[in-house]
Amino acid sequence: MDEKELALTHWLQARGRVAIGFSGGVDSAYLAVVAQRALGRDDVLAIIGRSASYPAEQWAVARGVADAFDVPVLELDTDELKDPRYAANPSNRCYFCKTELWSKLVPVARTRGFHTVVDGTNADDLADYRPGARAAHEHAVASPLATLGFTKADIRDRSRALGIPTWSQPSSPCLSSRIPYGTSVTTERLGQVEQAEKALRNLGIEGDLRVRYHDDLARVELSQATLPEWMEPAKLSVLVKAVKGAGFSRASLDLRGFRSGSLNVLHGVTA
Amino acid sequence: MSVRREKPGSQPVLEGALAERGLVCRVEARAGLAVLIADEATVARLGSDAELRRAALALAREQGFTHVAIELRSDS
Secondary structure: OOOOHHHHHHHHHHHHHHHEOOOOOOHHHHHHHHHHHOOOOOHHEEEEEEOOOOOHHHHHHHHHHHHHOOEEEEEEOOOHHHOOOOOOOOOOOHHHHHHHHHHHHHHHHHOOOOOOOOOOOOHHHOOOOOOHHHHHOOOEEEEEEOOOOOOOOHHHHHHHHHOOOHHHOOOOOOOHHOOOOOOOOHHHHHHHHHHHHHHHHHOOOOOEEEEEEOEEEEEEOOOHHHHHHHOOHHHHHHHHHHHOOOOEEEEEEOOOOOOOOOOHHOOOOOO | OOEEEEOOOOOOHHHHHHHHHHOOOEEEOOEEEEHHHHHHHHHHHHHHHHHHHHHHHHHHHHHOOEEEEEEEEEOO
């Protein structure tokens, strides 16, 4: 265990019992595993907030990590889509989602004796535009990975060393991030995006992949290296079929390829 | 945090600029997104030529577009 991980272990042990907002992404998976090792299974609780914007594929990863590392899990249903301020999809949409998540998760954690609630925010995230961070702050949710200076690269390296399968997993933001700000978020649209991405994964696309929603048109973002392959006539037609099968009437490929926060760029949102 | 209102890019100017570069296509402007609609041969050429893709992106950026996508059609 290196110095940084030791500092995290001490931070967790000083809190005694810790509940984690757990998505099964790279950061929260690492945090949950380290917490289980630092505190033991009785003093850790990984809480998953399940909603229409949380991909089923990600849920399966979360459960797999928890099972493999003996991390106790609690699942809560959250329903950010019922909040019209969220559904209208403003640029601070994440604030309303996280408000819904933490306002359900924190009281449940406390009634079970977990007075410290943490999330997987890392040091790199602090430089991004993340309105959800305000909601975490308002609900006294701590971010030890960010506090202790863990970057995403640090977390991947340490996850790999611990054998956590998420170490190489692409970033996995919620499905609403595929819908441009100002276009309302609905269960149907989230379902379309999720189904299209799943169909494309089934074609063998690995690594970075996003299906961006533009009404009738799906804009698929792939890693630059795979663009030539998917623009060949034979591959192109199966890609189009997969996207249309999810309910889009038109399919397109982004010429620049995958960009994290692509729709922030489209709408000029900056930190 | 700031939110900048994105001006729609100039579609006819981009069509002309792309044609000059040998990329004949129709451009559909959706705010900051330019959707290129081209025939099968042009799609294939864009796929195999990274330099041409970079040129299309640069020309679109000059016209105020932040994103460029090529429409894929089973018949293209």
